[in-house]
Amino acid sequence: MLAITPTVRNLLILNIAFYMIDKLVLSLSNGFALMPLLSPSFMPYQFVTYMFLHADVGHLFSNMFGLFMFGPLLERMWGSQKFLFFYFFTGIGAGLLFSGIGYFENVQLRNAVELYIQSPSPDALADFFSRHAKGLYDANLSFLNKFEGDPTNITYIKESADFVTNWLNREINIPMVGASGAIFGILMAFGLLFPNTELFMLFIPFPIKAKYFVTFYGLFELYSGIKNAQSDNVAHFAHVGGMLFAYILLRYWRTKKTNFY
Numbered sequence: 426m427l428a429i430t431p432t433v434r435n436l437l438i439l440n441i442a443f444y445m446i447d448k449l450v451l452s453l454s455n456g457f458a459l460m461p462l463l464s465p466s467f468m469p470y471q472f473v474t475y476m477f478l479h480a481d482v483g484h485l486f487s488n489m490f491g492l493f494m495f496g497p498l499l500e501r502m503w504g505s506q507k508f509l510f511f512y513f514f515t516g517i518g519a520g521l522l523f524s525g526i527g528y529f530e531n532v533q534l535r536n537a538v539e540l541y542i543q544s545p546s547p548d549a550l551a552d553f554f555s556r557h558a559k560g561l562y563d564a565n566l567s568f569l570n571k572f573e574g575d576p577t578n579i580t581y582i583k584e585s586a587d588f589v590t591n592w593l594n595r596e597i598n599i600p601m602v603g604a605s606g607a608i609f610g611i612l613m614a615f616g617l618l619f620p621n622t623e624l625f626m627l628f629i630p631f632p633i634k635a636k637y638f639v640t641f642y643g644l645f646e647l648y649s650g651i652k653n654a655q656s657d658n659v660a661h662f663a664h665v666g667g668m669l670f671a672y673i674l675l676r677y678w679r680t681k682k683t684n685f686y
Contacts, residue, residue, distance in 0.1 A: 428497065429493065429497055430497040430500040430508075432496075432512075433493065433496040433500055436512065437489055439477055440477055440488070440489055441485070443478060444478070447478055454600060457471060457474035457478060458471065458475050458478055458600030458601060458602045459471040459474075459520050459523075459600060459601040461531055461599065462524050462527070462531075463528065463531045463535070466598065472517050473517065476603070476606070479602055480602055484603055491612065492608055495608075495612060495614075495615045496611055498615070499611060499614055499615065502618075511611075511614065511671070511674060512607045512611070513607070514610075514670060515606060515609070515610025515613075515667045515674070516607035516610070517670075518606070518673075519607065519664070519665075519667035520601070520606060522666030523601060523606075523662045523666055531593075531596055531597050533557075534592075535593055537557055541553055542586050542589070542590070545582045547569060547572045565588075568585075605667065606666055607667055608667070609664040609665075609667035609668050610671035612668070613667070613668040613671035614671050614675060616640075618675075
């Protein structure tokens with residue numbers, strides 16, 4: 426059995442403790458989850474605090490399992506201080522990339538809402554659905570048909586304006602939680618430093634080298650983030666961000682003959 430190193434142990438304890446407090450004692454997600462940059466609830470410290478909150482037991486377990494499996498080897502190789510810096514660097518970096526992409530998307534959404542309110546119509550609403558609320562077209566088809574049959578109806582115009590406004594308010598207030606960005610950073614580091622280590626994965630009947638697993642996983646997360654299915658509540662770009670910032674930091678460390686760690 427792998428011996429748990431001090432920093433990994435402390436991170437496991439903190440994550441589990443904060444999860445128990447959040448679910449059983451006091452809701453921490455309201456103030457400490459990472460909110461979108463356009464949200465009135467966004468605060469800069471959330472780039473750190475979001476890493477210690479998780480949506481459910483499965484979310485917590487998957488992240489802590491990854492930390493337990495891959496973290497100790499990196500901590501023994503780097504030392505506790507360097508490992509902890511890496512953990513926060515990749516976790517914060519994941520939040521920054523996720524927030525940056527979310528900000529770009531939400532600004533586009535806000536502009537689309539403003540344009541719609543200026544010129545509401547059935548065609549404009551259908552176009553809004555197709556561009557910014559995919560998957561909701563069928564659910565609102567009945568209303569669209571009624572609106573199309575009476576496009577000057579003040580009630581329908583107000584309802585449609587309220588809908589797009591509420592959709593904007595919903596999108597800019599969706600929180601992000603989890604240590605996944607840092608865990609994916611750890612996974613990237615493991616793949617780069619131990620590329621030929623063979624991993625045995627659940628549901629895969631043969632061993633796979635770390636370099637291939639990390640490459641496949643990274644491409645899958647990038648594809649999933651770009652596809653951005655509405656039913657998908659996974660922060661794929663946070664995963665990509667953790668891997669990207671891990672790669673950048675490792676490249677930087679390799680160019681330094683000495684450092685302060």
